Amino acid sequence: MLKYLFSRLLTFLPTFFGVTLIAFSFIRLLPGDPIIVMAGERGVSPERYAELVKQFGFDRPLITQYGDYLWGVVHGNLGQSFVTKKPVWDEFFALFPATLELSLCAMIFAVALGLPAGVIAAVNRGKFFDRALMSTALVGYSMPIFWWALLLIIVVSGWLGLTPVSGRMSLMFYFDTPTGFMLIDSLLSGQKGAFWSAVHHLILPTIVLGTIPLAVIARQTRSAMLEVLSEDYIRTARAKGLAPARVNGVHALRNALIPVITVIGLSVGTLLAGAILTETIFSWPGIGKWMVDSIFRRDYPVVQGGLLLIAVMVMIVNLTVDVLYGYINPKIRKR
């Protein structure tokens, strides 16, 4: 197991350096002088220009620049935002809880509906339920989620007037956010109605962000269940007279869960990509919206830093899933 862990870490490091290299080259790949580009239409005075060149170290050799950048990265220094002048690192972690809260809710939504749907479809293979569920799953899987979001806004917020259209909290409430999770903070604040407001704001973004993972999980659960249901030990379990619910729920589902868990773990990247669209549409103050806004504001240190942090996060999650998977399933370690 240690050897496996070590070999996985060994592939992690070069990828990490590659990712830093990509983030590093980002500002330098921008066409034209990066400082002029960043200054945009306002222009930049010669003194400020010289200052910025010095600040970014553009006057030194590339390799030194990369070394400095890497040194900064491992020390948590990702530069400053042009717009807010705050360190990118601080901004990222101030906004991250919003994205994490939304992603967790979306994942819970996806698993809570996807897992039973997959099991029901597999057990009723080829029958009406199976077809209906799998057709729905394929529609969900093919969904342009930005359009799905707009549709839900039209129907649920517009026609039915049930949910708010944007943000995380009604403006009526104001309280401190020690954890950054609106659901927890609103409870801690003790203000009446604040928690419900947080829940209301979460509903549509959760559905939108959870739709594709839901479809993927349902499809994966179904095929994993079908795989397991044809095994000998399932026949044995049935033959010895166990109740079908117990065979399906305990014997089969448990063994079908391994590939499903992998899929859940590996969909973090998809979730973050979806968060870019979902957060933009619902004005959700998380890192997805922050990245899009920064791209439009030409706030390139933020884009660079955010790109790196998001990639590293995805890599860490994937590594963890890999290692856990190797821990659960010894066959993987042998490869």
Add this chain to the structure above:
Amino acid sequence: MASAPDTAAKPAAPSDERPGRLAEFWYYFRENRGAVMGMWVFIGFVFIAVMADLIAPHDPTQQFREHLLQPPFWEEGGDFTFLLGTDAVGRDMLSRLLHGARYSFYVGIIVVAVSALGGVMIGLFAGFAPKWVDTIIMRVMDIILAFPSLLLALVLVAILGPSLTNAMIAIAVVLQPHYVRLTRASVLSERSKDYVTAARVTGAGIGRLMFITVLPNCLSPIIVQGALSFSTAILDAAALGFLGMGAQPPTPEWGTMLAEAREFILRAWWVVTFPGLAILITVLAINLMGDGLRDAFDPKLKRS
């Protein structure tokens, strides 16, 4: 390697050598009703894309100033001149949707062609190259895959400048590692088989081994991936267009149309509903077809 282009073209038509293969494929594919339905929708989509100029009732960019936000014909205030209504500057929705098919088709074809060609070549090379070259190539692919695809595409477009062409380049770059991994994996599993050894013993050069002996046997997963990434390309291009980083107005690209329609969502449902519906139907049809292709190519997986 100099003869690579003409040798590479050959495996595309394996049915010449084995006449039963296509028939067998069709036999399995036909069984899947959803896949056949998807195929028909896709054929319709291609037809619309090609014939958009002839079937569209109006010019997609012409603004009918007396008919702003006119609803579809079945709603009150609609008429048959503008079957699906008009948008905020009075352009005919139907014509714009029909022309939008052209852009999506274009995106799908180009992105799949570029990413598949590049990815298959790199994967084939990695599968045959010395171990250290293979390792380097695969690490580079890991790096690209570490970024959420849409984010990387967004950043690439930010570097290149927002336009449909640049969006296509960005999406092709993001999708290409999947082909590399797939091709390399099948090459590695094929390489050790007896028929490859036999070919090598009889004196087949490395180019022949790569393109004539091994590649045709790796094609089926690549074709399935091609179908799936066709739909991903359409979705991602629409998402980029929606974020303002893809096709620019007044291009009647579906995602861009949605972005323009956003402010009218509560006043005019049709400007929002139809472009998205077009994306959904197209992507769904292609995914149905992709599922059918996968099952037809790999009868082992048919039971799931």
